[in-house]
Amino acid sequence: MTIRGPGAVSKDVNAALTSLDAAPLVGAPPAFAEIAASQLDAVYRYLVYLTGDRAAAEDLTAETFEKAFRTWRRFDPRRGSPRTWLCRIARSVAVDWFRAETRRRRREETYARDVPLSEEFGDGLPGPLEEALRELSPAEREVVALRVLLELDGPSAARVLGISQTACSTRLSRALRRLEERMNDVRE
Amino acid sequence: MSASELTVERLLRAHAPHAPETLRTRVLALESAPQQRNTPSRRLVLVALPAAIAIAVLAAVVHGVVGSGSPRAVPANKSFSSQTQGADGTGATVDSSARARADSKQPLTAPSFGAPARLQHTDASLQVRVGDVDALAAATSRATRIATSLGGYAQSVDYRTPDGGGGASYLELRVPAQNVKTAIAQLGALGTLVSQELSVTDLQQTFRRQSEQIAQLRRRVAALRAALTGVSLPEAQKVLLQIRLAESKRALAQRLNARKGTISAGTTAQISLVIGTEKAIAPVAHHQGRLGRMMHSAVGFLALEGIILLYALIVISPLALVAAAVWVWRRRSVERLLAA
Numbered sequence: 001m002t003i004r005g006p007g008a009v010s011k012d013v014n015a016a017l018t019s020l021d022a023a024p025l026v027g028a029p030p031a032f033a034e035i036a037a038s039q040l041d042a043v044y045r046y047l048v049y050l051t052g053d054r055a056a057a058e059d060l061t062a063e064t065f066e067k068a069f070r071t072w073r074r075f076d077p078r079r080g081s082p083r084t085w086l087c088r089i090a091r092s093v094a095v096d097w098f099r100a101e102t103r104r105r106r107r108e109e110t111y112a113r114d115v116p117l118s119e120e121f122g123d124g125l126p127g128p129l130e131e132a133l134r135e136l137s138p139a140e141r142e143v144v145a146l147r148v149l150l151e152l153d154g155p156s157a158a159r160v161l162g163i164s165q166t167a168c169s170t171r172l173s174r175a176l177r178r179l180e181e182r183m184n185d186v187r188e
Numbered sequence: 189m190s191a192s193e194l195t196v197e198r199l200l201r202a203h204a205p206h207a208p209e210t211l212r213t214r215v216l217a218l219e220s221a222p223q224q225r226n227t228p229s230r231r232l233v234l235v236a237l238p239a240a241i242a243i244a245v246l247a248a249v250v251h252g253v254v255g256s257g258s259p260r261a262v263p264a265n266k267s268f269s270s271q272t273q274g275a276d277g278t279g280a281t282v283d284s285s286a287r288a289r290a291d292s293k294q295p296l297t298a299p300s301f302g303a304p305a306r307l308q309h310t311d312a313s314l315q316v317r318v319g320d321v322d323a324l325a326a327a328t329s330r331a332t333r334i335a336t337s338l339g340g341y342a343q344s345v346d347y348r349t350p351d352g353g354g355g356a357s358y359l360e361l362r363v364p365a366q367n368v369k370t371a372i373a374q375l376g377a378l379g380t381l382v383s384q385e386l387s388v389t390d391l392q393q394t395f396r397r398q399s400e401q402i403a404q405l406r407r408r409v410a411a412l413r414a415a416l417t418g419v420s421l422p423e424a425q426k427v428l429l430q431i432r433l434a435e436s437k438r439a440l441a442q443r444l445n446a447r448k449g450t451i452s453a454g455t456t457a458q459i460s461l462v463i464g465t466e467k468a469i470a471p472v473a474h475h476q477g478r479l480g481r482m483m484h485s486a487v488g489f490l491a492l493e494g495i496i497l498l499y500a501l502i503v504i505s506p507l508a509l510v511a512a513a514v515w516v517w518r519r520r521s522v523e524r525l526l527a528a
Contacts, residue, residue: 044207065215122203139526
């Protein structure tokens with residue numbers, strides 16, 4: 001793999017969007033069940049990468065879809081794809097979880113950095129890559145999840161993260177470079 | 189598959205985690221749950237905001253249309269409005285304005301008001317403009333003569349001609365109630381009538397109540413006097429009756445005095461007259477035509493709405509600033525949280 005510049009990802013990153021995410025839908029929104037079935041994996045992956053905790057990601061995914069179900073009528077397909085909308089909800093839910101976790105760990109006088117992540121990010125992901133992912137910050141894993149796993153385009157990912165496209169690209173570039181460096185170290 | 193053969197991206201995608209079946213079942217079961225109906229807040233704002241603006245403008249236009257109505261019951265383009273106040277405190281006052289006649293030399297005819305058979309107090313206020321100080325002196329003298337000729341008198345006259353030019357005289361006139369209409373007409377003709385206000389207070393009910401109280405007190409006084417003439421009364425009781433008699437007499441005197449005042453007020457009208465030169469009394473600007481008045485009224489109402497909105501913004505803005513600061517702080521705290 002080569003890094004071609006800030007935020008650069010492979011050409012096929014955005015090439016395989018599902019029909020539900022290919023373009024903002026116009027007219028009547030699709031049924032919620034249809035969206036849930038097609039976006040469940042994407043949301044779950046995003047939350048696994050963000051939290052580094054599969055159990056938490058599972059709970060947060062369920063919470064995300066519950067929240068999405070309650071606010072389904074507010075979803076406007078003209079303003080973005082269902083995946084982007086769901087990711088924004090997921091992020092809000094995850095941030096609340098992070099805050100609660102921080103408070104809990106403060107109470108227990110154990111900080112997040114002191115607890116190494118033992119969960120696996122991928123299903124059968126090579127060990128060095130798993131290790132490299134653990135060394136990334138949640139913010140870096142988050143952008144990797146959105147851009148690489150969920151294949152969101154730059155503007156959508158930036159919207160989910162609440163940052164500029166440039167910042168999003170820079171963050172992705174840095175995260176991928178660190179992963180690649182780690183992989184190169186292993187190869188050598 | 190060797191890690192060296194795949195790019196990081198492809199590896200990550202190829203080994204992306206999949207949601208467990210239990211989670212899938214849990215999420216897909218949501219569809220069967222009853223869905224809460226939520227009002228789309230953004231759309232609501234998009235509808236509510238223009239609607240609020242439209243209502244505000246409509247209210248201003250309605251206010252303008254209502255406020256610019258043509259003068260009512262005014263002979264020869266004269267502008268009057270009436271209000272007569274009843275004895276019970278409610279009722280009406282007569283307020284007359286001759287703005288439309290500000291530049292006219294035509295004599296003003298007072299409006300018909302009140303009921304001749306009833307006891308009513310009339311209170312009038314007139315502003316008349318004259319050309320110069322000489323005309324002011326003549327008009328002041330003429331005003332007192334008018335009051336006297338109609339059976340009344342000038343209670344006070346305050347004549348002022350400052351060094352800077354111009355001048356004004358302030359007269360408090362009393363004329364018999366039956367001549368008030370004539371008096372107003374003659375006083376209004378002393379110069380250019382600038383404004384005229386007229387209020388009529390019905391005193392009939394007050395008079396009747398006072399008369400009833402007087403009759404009742406008279407009966408009580410007579411009864412007490414009769415009781416005191418009895419020979420068989422004990423001394424203590426006699427003293428008590430004497431005290432009551434004295435109190436009743438005092439109350440009767442008060443009621444008689446009050447009724448005298450009511451009769452006096454009902455038979456004499458009070459006229460406050462201000463005669464001034466052009467410098468002392470500025471002509472009242474008026475808006476030409478109904479459309480002009482409507483526009484003026486509507487713009488005034490809109491300005492009032494704007495002032496209310498401004499006050500609301502002044503009150504809300506500190507809260508909005510605090511909310512914005514909290515929002516920024518929370519946003520930054522999220523970044524710090526995830527960067528750790």
